[in-house]
């Protein structure tokens with residue numbers, strides 16, 4: 001196997017505001033290889049965006065936010081780089097597409113200039129070459145009449161078009177790793193499908209690694225090779241697409257899957273409305289033991305509310321599960337009591 | 340604490356409860372300001388009893404004495420009057436003018452703001468347009484014009500300052516009231532047929548009192564400054580009555596020979612105004628509804 | 633955009649009308665009124681006064697006088713100065729340049745310094761610098777402009793002898809450097825308050841922009857820090873400042889008035905104070921109107937400036 005493009009070890013993130021400190025990510029480990037897509041799923045507030053921002057060091061500066069652990073790329077721990085060196089990583093090595101297509105572009109600059117800017121500060125290229133590259137990129141992401149549209153301001157474009165501009169910007173330097181934070185959630189279904197298709201094509205052409213954040217398993221099934229499920233700042237299940245989607249061992253993953261209409265037919269037990277009861281716990285008030293146990297239909301007192309379960313291998317492969325009961329033989333078949 | 344106050348249990352003037360007072364006390368600059376103002380007020384109103392001279396006593400032999408000559412701690416003016424004595428009695432006038440003008444302009448501003456914000460519609464547009472008009476030319480022009488034609492007694496100066504300083508309060512109150520009028524308890528009061536004045540006075544006003552207090556504090560600062568401006572230009576408090584502003588009136592011509600004439604009253608004005616601005620800042624931090632959970 | 637500007641023009645006209653009514657009423661209802669200057673002349677009988685009042689049209693009802701004045705004003709006849717009978721518009725025009733020069737220089741200083749302090753304060757929030765800037769601004773806003781002028785004259789003219797204590801030029805010199813040297817102190821004194829105001833607003837505006845998603849996008853592109861700050865933070869944070877500049881005009885004009893007095897600067901502020909001394913009503917009224925018109929024009933230019941700087945408004 002090739003070396004990973006990026007490997008994250010024991011990533012911990014804390015925010016401080018008004019003298020109070022809150023840890024929102026509690027020791028996350030993962031690797032991503034070239035050409036591979038790793039999906040990161042979880043409910044809103046589970047820490048997906050914060051994790052991805054930490055990889056690019058886009059979180060607030062030191063006193064307001066502390067990042068610990070390591071994020072290595074080519075043998076260098078990005079967390080230890082100076083801000084100046086880090087700026088050289090952002091763009092050519094790691095690029096990002098953000099969750100909010102409507103606000104991610106500066107409203108007072110033309111979109112073409114904003115893409116050109118991404119190139120200009122990393123490559124010595126003539127103005128004309130940059131312009132040609134911008135047009136090429138806009139064409140690539142499917143914006144019609146790019147020579148004209150590059151002069152438009154973000155306010156003159158629809159959300160879908162703006163997201164394509166952000167994608168063009170992220171792809172401008174052909175990064176080794178692309179982080180896509182719910183790039184399609186804010187968009188309607190047809191646009192969503194086009195953008196996924198686009199990302200897949202580009203990935204095939206450039207052998208780019210991709211960290212794809214979403215809470216939509218439909219999208220996961222279409223795009224990812226491996227899946228990582230996050231809950232309350234921890235990875236709770238990780239494995240190949242087949243492992244996680246067809247043989248989920250963590251009740252939280254099952255709950256998430258059950259809330260996707262197309263997986264209901266797969267014979268999975270769904271809750272009353274196909275959603276998980278209750279709410280994601282607040283990061284500064286996590287329950288003892290397994291963070292999920294208050295909401296878990298399989299929770300057993302004395303087992304689940306005691307020690308925090310390890311993220312342990314399940315079976316022979318690379319399928320990892322953080323659940324105290326995942327190895328109980330009957331666990332998979334046992335019907336969940338409806339609460 | 341719930342986000343929406345329940346009309347039945349809502350405490351009137353909830354703003355004065357413990358946490359806000361403590362928050363204000365922790366604001367170091369505001370405490371410095373408060374102590375300075377207390378000190379200045381005491382000095383101005385009781386200081387004269389401790390001095391051997393009164394502010395009108397003319398001693399032509401002691402003209403232009405620099406500070407610390409004999410018993411003239413702050414020196415004397417061109418007529419040989421004791422500057423410390425004049426400074427204190429000027430302070431009585433300047434502080435009183437500033438404070439009274441604040442009360443008046445806060446009243447005017449609050450009434451106009453509450454009416455505009457509560458009734459909305461044309462009355463709002465009309466009143467706010469007048470506010471804009473007052474804000475759209477330098478009020479010092481209007482103030483000087485008024486002062487030049489009306490007899491500039493301390494009362495008149497107070498009125499003139501009040502008449503040209505109410506707009507900030509009106510704006511703030513209007514914006515706050517507009518927010519409050521749409522809240523549930525106002526609608527409820529209206530439903531049970533409470534008269535407008537009752538709703539405005541008993542339901543809305545207590546909820547906008549915080550911003551009013553902050554604006555009022557800053558208005559004292561502004562009023563003291565304005566008095567100084569007009570008196571400096573010769574249209575304010577008229578000699579022999581001293582005010583901090585008119586003490587500076589002909590200080591410029593003696594700047595070379597007797598700089599203390601200019602420095603002493605200016606320091607007093609700056610100290611008083613800075614203190615009120617600090618207090619206002621502390622009150623804003625403490626009373627701002629958004630900053631205390 | 634056109635509709636917006638039309639609307640703003642109408643608003644401006646209404647404002648100027650209200651200001652003129654307030655000013656006219658104040659001047660004409662004041663005890664003494666425009667006649668007071670004659671009343672003080674020895675040997676004037678009541679009959680003489682009535683005759684003069686009739687000649688000047690002062691015996692008509694105030695609204696009639698106002699309409700008359702308004703019609704004349706719109707047609708460019710702002711009356712004649714009581715002092716030397718020259719047309720008010722000419723008098724204002726003659727003194728305007730000195731004031732515009734002072735205000736322009738001072739505003740340039742205030743904008744440059746205020747922006748710098750505000751941006752640095754926001755970038756280094758809660759640092760010692762930020763704290764000092766905050767406290768410094770509060771103190772600067774508390775110092776009477778005229779007193780600051782006096783203190784400056786004391787130190788820089790009288791004690792150190794570096795700068796002239798007043799006037800716009802030295803008689804007989806009037807070279808560029810002579811003007812410049814006379815301009816330094818008054819424009820800095822006048823700028824003080826505005827540096828304070830500007831830096832506070834700029835700090836708030838910058839903090840606001842720093843939290844925007846597009847700044848994170850700019851960082852994710854790997855731009856150097858200076859570029860992020862200049863092209864994405866300051867560039868956007870300045871937009872609301874243009875509006876502020878328009879709204880601050882009355883403060884600057886008011887400040888210019890006392891600054892001109894202290895520094896014997898031959899501008900509109902000095903003219904106003906002198907005219908008050910002479911009860912020169914037409915000039916006083918003219919200056920009131922002029923400052924209102926200047927403010928309206930300033931706000932109008934600010935609206936256009938915002939539209940030019942912000943495509944959302946220009947195209948929306």
Ligand SMILES: Nc1ncnc2c1ncn2[C@@H]1O[C@H](COP(=O)(O)OP(=O)(O)OP(=O)(O)O)[C@@H](O)[C@H]1O
Pocket residue numbers: 015024042043044045046047048049050051060099215283
């Ligand atoms: N700047 C910040 N300061 C303090 N807390 C923060 C900050 N940013 C995020 N958080 C907290 O971190 C937690 C994780 O947030 P995050 O945005 O990563 O969630 P997410 O998984 O991306 O959710 P979504 O699906 O809604 O995007 C939340 O509890 C959030 O309140």
Ligand SMILES: [Mg+2]
Pocket residue numbers: 048049050099181
């Ligand atoms: Mg997110």
